[in-house]
Amino acid sequence: MFENEADFERIVSRLNIDNKPNPAHRESLRRQMLSVFNQTAQERTTPLGVFRRSIMKSPITKIAAAAAVILIALVIGIHRFGGPVKTTGVAFADVVRPILTARTVTCKINIDAAQGQASGTFECMFAEPGRMRQEMLGEYISIIDLQQGKLVILMLEEKKAMVMEMENISDEYKDRSKANMFFEVRRQIQQAQQSEDKSVEFLGEQEIDGQTAIGYHIQEPFFETTIWADAKTLLPVRIETSMPTVMDQQITAVFTDFAFDVELDDSLFSLKVPEEYAVETMQLDASRPQEEDLIEMLRLWAESTDGKFPSAFNMNAIKEFSEAWAKESSLEFGKHRERTQQLLEEFNNLSERLDEIQLPQEQLLQEYEKSSETEEKRRILKQWSEECKKTSKQEDELEQQLKQVLQQMEEESKKRLRQAEDLKKGLSEHLQEARNRMMPIVQGIMFVQELPDESDWHYTGKEAAFGDADAPIFWYRPEGSETYRLIYADLSVRDVTQDDLPKQTTETTQLVALDIKLPGAMFLGTPEDTRVPNLEKPLGKPRPPFLVPIGTKNVAFEKPVSSSDEEPIIGEIEMITDGDKEAADGSYVELGPFLQHVTIDLEAEHNIYAIVIWHFHKQPRVYFDVVVQVADDPDFITNVTTLFNNDIDNSAGFGLGKDMHYTETNEGKLIDAKGVRARYIRLYSNGNTGDDQNHYIEVEAYGTPAK
Amino acid sequence: MAMVGAMAKTVRQAEDDDLVLRARTEADALGRLYELYYERIFRFCVHRLFDKEIAEDVTSTVFLEVARRIHDFKGRTEQDFRNWLLRIAVNQANAYIRKTSRRKRLLAKAARAMAEAGKSTDDSSELDWPMLYTAILKLRAEHQTIITLKFFENLEFEQIARILNAREATVRVTLHRILTKLRNHLQTVLDGEK
Numbered sequence: 001m002f003e004n005e006a007d008f009e010r011i012v013s014r015l016n017i018d019n020k021p022n023p024a025h026r027e028s029l030r031r032q033m034l035s036v037f038n039q040t041a042q043e044r045t046t047p048l049g050v051f052r053r054s055i056m057k058s059p060i061t062k063i064a065a066a067a068a069v070i071l072i073a074l075v076i077g078i079h080r081f082g083g084p085v086k087t088t089g090v091a092f093a094d095v096v097r098p099i100l101t102a103r104t105v106t107c108k109i110n111i112d113a114a115q116g117q118a119s120g121t122f123e124c125m126f127a128e129p130g131r132m133r134q135e136m137l138g139e140y141i142s143i144i145d146l147q148q149g150k151l152v153i154l155m156l157e158e159k160k161a162m163v164m165e166m167e168n169i170s171d172e173y174k175d176r177s178k179a180n181m182f183f184e185v186r187r188q189i190q191q192a193q194q195s196e197d198k199s200v201e202f203l204g205e206q207e208i209d210g211q212t213a214i215g216y217h218i219q220e221p222f223f224e225t226t227i228w229a230d231a232k233t234l235l236p237v238r239i240e241t242s243m244p245t246v247m248d249q250q251i252t253a254v255f256t257d258f259a260f261d262v263e264l265d266d267s268l269f270s271l272k273v274p275e276e277y278a279v280e281t282m283q284l285d286a287s288r289p290q291e292e293d294l295i296e297m298l299r300l301w302a303e304s305t306d307g308k309f310p311s312a313f314n315m316n317a318i319k320e321f322s323e324a325w326a327k328e329s330s331l332e333f334g335k336h337r338e339r340t341q342q343l344l345e346e347f348n349n350l351s352e353r354l355d356e357i358q359l360p361q362e363q364l365l366q367e368y369e370k371s372s373e374t375e376e377k378r379r380i381l382k383q384w385s386e387e388c389k390k391t392s393k394q395e396d397e398l399e400q401q402l403k404q405v406l407q408q409m410e411e412e413s414k415k416r417l418r419q420a421e422d423l424k425k426g427l428s429e430h431l432q433e434a435r436n437r438m439m440p441i442v443q444g445i446m447f448v449q450e451l452p453d454e455s456d457w458h459y460t461g462k463e464a465a466f467g468d469a470d471a472p473i474f475w476y477r478p479e480g481s482e483t484y485r486l487i488y489a490d491l492s493v494r495d496v497t498q499d500d501l502p503k504q505t506t507e508t509t510q511l512v513a514l515d516i517k518l519p520g521a522m523f524l525g526t527p528e529d530t531r532v533p534n535l536e537k538p539l540g541k542p543r544p545p546f547l548v549p550i551g552t553k554n555v556a557f558e559k560p561v562s563s564s565d566e567e568p569i570i571g572e573i574e575m576i577t578d579g580d581k582e583a584a585d586g587s588y589v590e591l592g593p594f595l596q597h598v599t600i601d602l603e604a605e606h607n608i609y610a611i612v613i614w615h616f617h618k619q620p621r622v623y624f625d626v627v628v629q630v631a632d633d634p635d636f637i638t639n640v641t642t643l644f645n646n647d648i649d650n651s652a653g654f655g656l657g658k659d660m661h662y663t664e665t666n667e668g669k670l671i672d673a674k675g676v677r678a679r680y681i682r683l684y685s686n687g688n689t690g691d692d693q694n695h696y697i698e699v700e701a702y703g704t705p706a707k
Numbered sequence: 708m709a710m711v712g713a714m715a716k717t718v719r720q721a722e723d724d725d726l727v728l729r730a731r732t733e734a735d736a737l738g739r740l741y742e743l744y745y746e747r748i749f750r751f752c753v754h755r756l757f758d759k760e761i762a763e764d765v766t767s768t769v770f771l772e773v774a775r776r777i778h779d780f781k782g783r784t785e786q787d788f789r790n791w792l793l794r795i796a797v798n799q800a801n802a803y804i805r806k807t808s809r810r811k812r813l814l815a816k817a818a819r820a821m822a823e824a825g826k827s828t829d830d831s832s833e834l835d836w837p838m839l840y841t842a843i844l845k846l847r848a849e850h851q852t853i854i855t856l857k858f859f860e861n862l863e864f865e866q867i868a869r870i871l872n873a874r875e876a877t878v879r880v881t882l883h884r885i886l887t888k889l890r891n892h893l894q895t896v897l898d899g900e901k
Contacts, residue, residue: 001834001890001897008886012858015836019753025763026745029770033741034734036774041732569884592884593877594849692877 092200092216095229096189099236102260103128105182110254126182131269143269152271161277168287185241185255188225192218205231208238209256217533224534235260242656252656289447294474295491297444300437302466309461309473309489312674313448321441340412347405354398357391451476456484460502464489472502513545514552514610514702519581521666522618532622532689534648536660543667548609548702549675555606556681556701562634563598565591569693573598581698583618583666593692595625595652597684599634600699605706608673611643611681612702615688616695617664623694624661625652625686628671630678641678644671652684668698677706723785730788731778740788741770747860748796754859755800755851757813757820757840765803769796793856793870801848810844817841834893842892850885857882 002008099105105126125133130146142153149166192200203215203226213228225241239255273279301310301321311320364384371377451457454477461473471489475496478485483495486502561576571589576598580587591598608630615623628644629636645657662669681701685694723743729736748769752762772795782788804810820837843851849871856862856870864882868875 001893002886005882005886008889009858011834011839015834015839017753017836018759019750019762021746021749022759022763025766026749029745029763029767030738030741032767033770033774034738036771037734037737037777040775040778041734567884567888569880593873593881594847687877692874 092202094234095214095216095227095236096193098258098260099186099189099227099239104260104262104264106257106259106262106264107182107255108257109134110256111252124182125264125268127264127269130183132182133268143271145269145271148271150271152273154273154277159277161273161279163271163273163279163281165281165283167283182255185225185239188218188241189227192225211237213237219534289443289450291447291478291485291493293440293443294447295444295487295493296440297447298461298473298487299491300440301444304437307466309464309466310459311462313445313459321438340409343405343409343412347402347409350398350402350405354395354402357394357398361387361391448474452479455479461489466490475501511547512550512552514548516612516668516670516700516702517581518668519583519614519617519666519697522583532661534646534660535622536662538663538665543670546610546670546672549704551704552609552702553704554700555602555608555703555705556600556699559603560601561598562601563591564596565694568592576600576696576699579698581614581666581668583614583616583697588616588695588697591694591696593687593694595684595686596694597682598696598699599636600681600683600701601634602679602681602701602703605632605677605679606701606703607675607677607706608681608701608703609675610702611671611673612668612698612700613671613683614666614668614697614699615664615685616690616697617666617668619690620663620665621688621690622661622663623685623688625657625684626659626661626669627652627654627657627684629654629682629684630673630676631680631682632678634680636680636682639678641676643673643676647686652686654684668700673701673703724783727780727785727788728783731780737774737777744789744792745770748792751793751796751855751860752800754855756803757837757844758816761803761813765796765799768799772799790866790869793860797852797856797870801852804844804848804851814841814844817844838896839893842889842896845892845895846885846888850881850888853878853882853885854889 002011107124108121109124110121120136123135123137130144132144133141134143135141138156140153140155142151144151146166151162151164151166153162153164155161201217201219203217205212205214206228207213208215208228212231214231214234215226215228218225218227225239227236228238229236236258237256240252241255242252298309302308304321361384364380364387368377368380368384371380448457448459457474457476459474461471464471464473466489468489469492472486473489474487475484477483483497484501486494486496486500488494556577557579559577561573563573569590569592571586573589575587575589577600611628613626613628615621615626625647626644627642627647629640629642631640632638642654644659645652645654646659646661647654647657648661650656681699683696683699687694726736726739730740745766749762749766752765752769753759756762756765769792773792780788780791782791804813817837817840821835821841843854846854852871853867856867857864862870864875864878868878871878873881
């Protein structure tokens with residue numbers, strides 16, 4: 001054994017390890033590597049520029065996914081638009097001027113979507129008014145012209161085109177749509193300028209793509225953008241922007257290789273489909289969502305999910321629905337297989353019955369053949385004839401039934417063939433489905449998302465059953481109205497006064513301010529500038545009251561805790577739920593570096609309304625990759641819900657987080673758990689601004705036993 | 708002589724740096740880098756993955772990844788390249804053993820090798836490679852990496868910290884804890900032997 005590093009070094013040096021390479025492997029890998037190098041170099045030096053093709057085996061899946069993303073982005077995007085151009089701060093204004101004023105722009109965009117489907121590098125061109133051409137070499141070209149309200153996608157290899165005609169786009173949205181990524185960046189800059197540059201931070205000089213550049217970072221609640229410009233010419237060289245999209249994923253887009261105000265021929269934005277292409281056309285209603293869209297969405301949801309309604313009205317609902325949809329499709333396939341099996345069994349049963357009926361006749365015929373006596377032969381023949389008469393009706397019936405079953409089997413098989421053909425066609429099927437199924441869902445959610453705070457909207461449909469005329473599921477106050485619109489689970493709507501709204505006076509729904517006993521503050525004043533990206537600004541005052549149902553308490557108190565680091569450097573794991581929230585020495589547990597997690601077992605399912613975390617509040621630290629999840633099982637396999645994620649680069653592997661970094665204070669970090677039902681809570685972190693270790697003083701989970 | 712030696716070193720360093728810059732666009736330069744680093748990466752993979760065939764597979768993955776990404780490699784010096792290459796190797800090796808089934812397969816191979824070694828040697832008190840590897844494989848992937856880089860690749864703490872994107876002090880402290888854990892694991896392996 002060994003005592004120290006030196007001992008261990010000696011042991012290793014004495015080991016006899018066969019690590020001699022095989023020359024044949026060395027030579028063959030060399031050839032393979034250089035061939036990959038040359039191939040990549042060729043792809044990069046094509047006349048159209050650099051393209052890194054994302055690996056997506058099926059072009060149908062890829063194009064359908066891309067189109068579905070565009071479809072959904074269209075609906076979301078056209079309802080968001082920026083204000084007038086306003087420039088403040090001379091250097092920043094100089095840097096963004098070309099972005100804001102260029103009539104045409106060409107650039108490359110590398111899109112990195114968390115779920116990969118829409119990832120890749122694209123050659124892009126933008127031209128006023130509201131036109132964009134996006135091309136992935138050899139795969140597809142998409143052209144959007146918002147003035148004409150039209151989108152064309154050309155699948156180059158398959159020679160198929162999809163034309164989408166957007167109806168009812170209001171003029172104000174036509175040139176500022178999220179469907180056009182460059183204009184979205186423009187919108188973000190305008191929004192940052194409107195907030196009087198409070199959200200703009202100068203990053204200083206840095207070498208970017210081989211040149212000295214100055215950078216600006218824009219931090220707004222829903223997006224984050226970094227602009228790098230050549231230090232001498234002040235022309236943008238690189239823009240990195242990340243924004244949340246549907247499906248609860250974050251998309252990061254990196255723009256490079258800019259050229260501003262170059263001549264771009266109108267033919268590049270032509271919406272004319274080449275003659276040899278098979279065209280699919282569809283219409284998309286791009287008007288602002290209305291109440292009827294919400295009702296249609298609720299109806300479609302209930303019909304597709306066995307009479308249920310969404311868990312909540314946020315972007316996660318889209319994901320929830322698409323999962324239910326996928327499940328339904330697989331059920332449909334299962335039903336089809338079951339039906340074929342049933343028909344086959346029916347056919348076999350009928351055949352067996354027919355054989356049984358015909359058996360005596362068969363036997364008589366055999367006897368007839370064996371017999372040599374004429375008299376005997378006559379007798380058998382007579383008997384056979386009687387037997388035939390007796391069973392003929394039954395036989396006819398059975399044969400008729402068999403014929404019918406055979407017909408059904410044939411139809412079923414044709415149906416299957418048709419489905420296979422449709423799957424081959426892919427584009428049409430996927431898009432029609434996306435339009436018919438997903439778009440109404442997105443429209444309904446957008447309606448709710450766009451309601452202003454004054455609308456006082458409430459949703460209580462999670463547990464309601466479709467068709468229940470007495471169960472109110474949603475209400476809101478339309479703009480300028482004195483009364484509320486109240487929607488019931490049978491999707492009927494009534495106008496009611498505030499007094500007639502559903503009363504939330506039962507014990508479980510009456511809300512009270514959460515009473516959290518705070519530990520003493522260990523530092524005063526504003527925390528120092530930690531230069532952490534995506535950092536939440538300090539509130540500068542106590543946290544506002546957080547409302548929870550009456551009876552809610554800390555259900556994590558003295559509950560068992562486990563950790564990925566079995567041997568903490570300082571303290572014991574049990575300290576995390578011991579109720580001691582002070583930052584003094586002896587009150588915290590220190591876990592090793594890198595990504596570590598702790599798991600609290602609440603010992604029974606609870607409805608959790610808030611989770612409050614104190615990592616270490618002796619100093620104003622920021623912890624990295626803070627991810628909070630709940631689940632039904634200790635291995636986090638069943639019903640896993642992520643409640644918080646501020647991992648900005650997906651280093652923890654749970655996707656890019658949308659939550660912000662925050663500075664530790666004696667208030668702890670309160671995470672709204674929205675009443676999620678779970679037994680286990682897991683918290684991840686990966687070092688902090690003070691050191692690489694991970695610390696916990698206390699974790700509280702406020703909830704009630706699940707009903 | 709010392710000055711000539713220092714100059715030769717500087718010239719070689721400059722040549723290697725130039726090689727790295729040229730390797731972004733020139734196949735010959737990349738081929739030269741490959742010759743310089745193949746053995747080192749292969750050795751690292753053997754130390755992380757025990758089995759030579761598996762090490763060959765992962766070495767292939769590492770260099771193919773290099774071929775695909777070298778065009779966009781932002782480093783300028785040979786040291787930048789070395790760190791980048793080792794980081795790719797670390798990630799690929801960790802990715803390989805992250806799957807439990809693969810880890811089990813490696814453990815089984817080490818156990819077989821341990822049994823065979825036991826037959827052929829009289830001195831059972833001496834730690835052998837399969838035994839040590841079995842104990843190392845029980846550590847977390849990051850910790851295994853630190854052990855390999857420090858004791859098998861003989862890297863300085865500073866370089867390990869760069870490769871793992873951690874602080875030097877963290878690597879030092881972590882190593883101390885890892886060795887304690889490794890000692891315990893080794894004891895378990897030795898006890899199992901008896």
